[in-house]
Every structure is written in structure tokens, then in C-alpha cells.
Amino acid sequence: HATLREIRKTPEGILTAQKAFEDFLTHHDFRLPREIVYTGCGSSHFLSQPLAMATTRLGGRGFSAPCSELLYSREWYPIGNPELLVAISRSGETTEAIKALDALNVPRFALTAYESGLSRKSDYALIVPAHEESVVMTHSFTAFYFAFLQLLLHSYGRETYDAELVSSLTKEVLGSEEYIREIVNGFDFRNVIFLGSGILYPVALEAMLKMKEMALFWSEAYPTFEVRHGFKSIADDGTLVVLLVDEPFEWHEKLTEEFQGQKARVLTVGRHDAGADYFIEVPELGPPANVVLYLPVIQLLAYYKAVERGLNPDRPRFLSKVVKW
Ligand code: F1P
Numbered sequence: 001h002a003t004l005r006e007i008r009k010t011p012e013g014i015l016t017a018q019k020a021f022e023d024f025l026t027h028h029d030f031r032l033p034r035e036i037v038y039t040g041c042g043s044s045h046f047l048s049q050p051l052a053m054a055t056t057r058l059g060g061r062g063f064s065a066p067c068s069e070l071l072y073s074r075e076w077y078p079i080g081n082p083e084l085l086v087a088i089s090r091s092g093e094t095t096e097a098i099k100a101l102d103a104l105n106v107p108r109f110a111l112t113a114y115e116s117g118l119s120r121k122s123d124y125a126l127i128v129p130a131h132e133e134s135v136v137m138t139h140s141f142t143a144f145y146f147a148f149l150q151l152l153l154h155s156y157g158r159e160t161y162d163a164e165l166v167s168s169l170t171k172e173v174l175g176s177e178e179y180i181r182e183i184v185n186g187f188d189f190r191n192v193i194f195l196g197s198g199i200l201y202p203v204a205l206e207a208m209l210k211m212k213e214m215a216l217f218w219s220e221a222y223p224t225f226e227v228r229h230g231f232k233s234i235a236d237d238g239t240l241v242v243l244l245v246d247e248p249f250e251w252h253e254k255l256t257e258e259f260q261g262q263k264a265r266v267l268t269v270g271r272h273d274a275g276a277d278y279f280i281e282v283p284e285l286g287p288p289a290n291v292v293l294y295l296p297v298i299q300l301l302a303y304y305k306a307v308e309r310g311l312n313p314d315r316p317r318f319l320s321k322v323v324k325w
Helices: 002-008 010-027 043-057 067-072 095-100 139-155 163-174 177-186 200-215 224-228 250-261 291-308
Strands: 035-040 061-066 084-089 108-112 124-127 191-196 219-223 239-245 265-270 278-281
Touching (some): 010 124, 010 163, 010 291, 035 043, 035 095, 043 061, 043 084, 043 200, 061 067, 067 095, 084 095, 108 139, 163 291, 191 200, 191 291, 224 250, 239 291, 250 265
Parallel strands (some): 084 108, 108 124, 191 239, 265 278
């Protein structure tokens, strides 16, 4: 499947991202401002969230909203007085993303894979040519995140990451592919809950979307400990709980035990297993770059669930690559 080839291209995508970032610097004498609004649709919206969080964490103020909300309901959100609007779209042709560029009267920045309607309508464009055949976004998501993160770090006078190193770490994570296939084949779960905190929460949201898009499979996502407040009633012996965690502490172990008491099985993706039934170790990188190490894992999980269900993840039903009105 093209989707699997694309997930496996993650390490190459990081290098493509680095080159796009460097090319951007050669052509523009430009620094990202502190107050930034990010927008996108679908996966691109879930990508706008960790970018907004990274902006805040690095000393600026990032806010994210889906394009349609920015267009039709923006008065309900604390948008403030941003200095830049960043619109994200892999295709650069999604109607809502192009329209959203007009939502705020501020300079416009496109993050996309192509010279496109979006890039032409923007004041600046970071074009990351991580092209994909498949309908769903996989390694392009990771590459876009890394390229823009490098630009943020550079703009805020921080040290950028060593792309070769990050690329090789994603290769390491992809080494868990066979284990992921075994988990999916060995446990026929009926639903899946993704948990993440801070910058890993939007990764959980993207995982939830990948499961729905690729595997047409019921999935949910919550900020990690919020799941205890009502939502956990769903979890039983047919549930896989995927815990995305950089540095687990006592609460994670208690949460794992709580789910195991309900007969659910827990997969920890992180630095330590926290007592889980399954464990995928993520190399040490630290936030906000660590996001790129979690994405291939959750994408592979959705991919193998789709295959196990006899579906073609390249062509999900009812979906198209570009959503136009
Ligand atoms: C956005 C998007 C995709 C999704 C789906 C429909 O596309 O929502 O994330 O996988 O196929 O479109 P884009 O604006 O990033 O091109």
C-alpha cells in the first residue's frame, strides 16, 4: 500500500523538511512574530495545535482553530491581536483553508506541500515537498511539523535541531513496525482510546482521526487524566488504551492499573512502560520535537488495524484527498 510506503518515508521527510526550512531562510529575511494564529482542516488542523503549543512554549503565544471556525465563528474565540496567520494545507487547495486566509486582517503565511492556491494568496510560504499518493496525511504531517518548528526556533533565537539526528531517531521508532503488527493481530480490540497530555494531546487527536480515516474504526482521544472523569466507562476487555507519554510518573501507573482492572489493555508509547501490557520505547528527544517520534507509531497502528479489517487504507470510503465546496 502507498500509505505504508509513506509512513516509512518519515526519516526522508525530516530531511526534506530541513531542506525546505533552509531554502526558506535563503530566500527570506523573515522572523516569525510572537503572536501567531494557526489554522487548517482535518489533519492539518490537528497539526495547527502542536504548532500553536510549541509557539507558546517557546515564549510566544500560539492559538489554533479549524478554518471553518475562524471563518464563521471567530467571535467566540480568544484570538487577540495576532501578528501572523499561518494556514496549513497539504494540497494547498482546500477551499476553507484558502478562504480562511481572509479571516483576519494580518500578514498571511502558508505551510503546504505545493505551489498552490494557498501559497499564491499568502505573503510568505514554506513549501515542504513531502508529497503523498495516499488520501490521508502521514509523513507529510511529520515533515511539516519539523520544518515549521525549525523556523520557530530560528526566529526566536533558539538552537535548531540536528535534522540528521532526528531523522535517524524516527528510523529507530519505525523499527517497531513488526511489533505493532503483532499487537493488532494478537488483540482484536473493538475500540481504542488515545491519551496524551500537553503537546502529546494533539498527537492523540491525530491518532483518533487516523483510526477513523484509515481503518473506519471507532476511536477517541482525551487529555490523559481527563479520561477518568466519566469517559473511562467505555473501556472493557475489548478496549485498547494507547498512552502517549514522554516521562511517565506515578499517576500513569495508577491509570494503567485502573484500566487493567476494567480488563482493558494498555499500550504505552514513551520513555518507560508504566506497567502497561504493551510497550513501544521512544528515544529521548524531549518536547516539542518529540512529537515526530510518536506520529509514525500511531500511523502504523491505524494502518495495521485497517489491513486487519480487510480495508484498503489508501482509499478510505467517503473521503477525498482535497475537500472543496
Ligand atoms: C485536509 C484534509 C486531510 C484529510 C482528508 C481531507 O487536507 O482534511 O487532512 O486527510 O483527506 O482533507 P489539506 O488541506 O491538508 O490538503
